[in-house]
Amino acid sequence: MVTQTATALLVTLAIAAVEPPSPLKGKLALNVNNRPFATWSPGDGATHRPHFFDLRDARGARLTRNHPPEEGVDPADHADMHPGLWLAFGDVAGKDFWRNKGPVVTSRVVANPSSKDGRGTFTVSNEYRDGDRAVCRETCRYAISNLPSGVLLTIDSTFSAAGDDVAFGDQEEMGLGVRVATPLSVKQGGRILDGEGRTNEKEVWGKQAAWCDYGGRVDGKDAGIMLVPHPDNFRRCRFHARDYGLLVANPFGVKAFNAGPESRVVVKKGETLRLRFGVLARTCPGTPAALTRAYEDCLREMNSIHHGVTEDTEKRN
Numbered sequence: 434m435v436t437q438t439a440t441a442l443l444v445t446l447a448i449a450a451v452e453p454p455s456p457l458k459g460k461l462a463l464n465v466n467n468r469p470f471a472t473w474s475p476g477d478g479a480t481h482r483p484h485f486f487d488l489r490d491a492r493g494a495r496l497t498r499n500h501p502p503e504e505g506v507d508p509a510d511h512a513d514m515h516p517g518l519w520l521a522f523g524d525v526a527g528k529d530f531w532r533n534k535g536p537v538v539t540s541r542v543v544a545n546p547s548s549k550d551g552r553g554t555f556t557v558s559n560e561y562r563d564g565d566r567a568v569c570r571e572t573c574r575y576a577i578s579n580l581p582s583g584v585l586l587t588i589d590s591t592f593s594a595a596g597d598d599v600a601f602g603d604q605e606e607m608g609l610g611v612r613v614a615t616p617l618s619v620k621q622g623g624r625i626l627d628g629e630g631r632t633n634e635k636e637v638w639g640k641q642a643a644w645c646d647y648g649g650r651v652d653g654k655d656a657g658i659m660l661v662p663h664p665d666n667f668r669r670c671r672f673h674a675r676d677y678g679l680l681v682a683n684p685f686g687v688k689a690f691n692a693g694p695e696s697r698v699v700v701k702k703g704e705t706l707r708l709r710f711g712v713l714a715r716t717c718p719g720t721p722a723a724l725t726r727a728y729e730d731c732l733r734e735m736n737s738i739h740h741g742v743t744e745d746t747e748k749r750n
Contacts, residue, residue: 482537486517515612524602582727619676623649639690661711
């Protein structure tokens with residue numbers, strides 16, 4: 434598979450021209466200040482949905498588990514389900530796209546990779562398929578920004594029914610997930626900390642919070658990933674947190690977290706559901722005060738992003 438390269442700056446995104454509505458071929462390598470930041474993939478032979486892997490901070494510390502896991506270095510569990518960083522759902526229209534029971538296909542490029550004012554962006558359109566039939570469509574807008582606290586990846590997705598109304602179910606495995614690098618896991622001495630001051634799986638699992646950080650030491654330096662669900666999402670996220678290295682920001686799960694009756698979120702034909710998340714590859718300290726300041730910086734940046742792609746433009750493409 435061909436890997437194309439984009440550089441985010443100071444964010445300069447430079448890539449071989451891909452004209453909408455063509456599919457984005459191969460993987461997209463993202464560099465920040467001429468250093469590797471992450472690689473975006475539309476899916477591979479094992480993981481049948483878009484994802485990022487090999488996510489690093491500005492100093493080069495690896496923040497996500499090797500994909501595929503490296504024998505003798507990483508635990509091998511969930512190898513195809515936890516590729517690094519991903520947005521996925523265990524129940525969309527009754528189909529399981531988390532466990533790769535159905536494919537999520539990147540069908541076209543809505544906005545080519547580009548850079549402006551220190552920010553890199555690109556936008557793709559995805560189809561959630563049951564066999565040859567699309568059951569849900571997603572327009573996913575990505576942005577990469579430099580902040581004082583680290584590099585922020587913003588994921589802004591709009592979902593619509595491909596035909597009939599589409600329902601999102603109630604599971605732990607519903608939302609934005611990250612599998613952290615093995616040295617960051619709680620089992621290897623790392624720590625999970627949420628915006629309410631709770632720590633690790635026992636306290637964080639199933640609880641709502643404004644943000645959650647998974648951090649520890651890599652090569653002797655403090656490192657971590659903060660997940661920041663946007664407060665305008667339809668529901669405050671609960672966090673599916675595991676000491677072995679998994680963290681999921683989940684706005685759909687209620688009964689799955691023993692927090693109330695089963696949830697069923699229906700997107701009616703002709704309507705949309707928008708979800709926004711920030712992912713901070715932080716270089717700031719992992720203290721509550723520093724993380725609170727980082728969260729505020731992330732929100733300001735997320736609220737300032739205008740992708741310049743209107744619904745009319747998306748329809749025309």
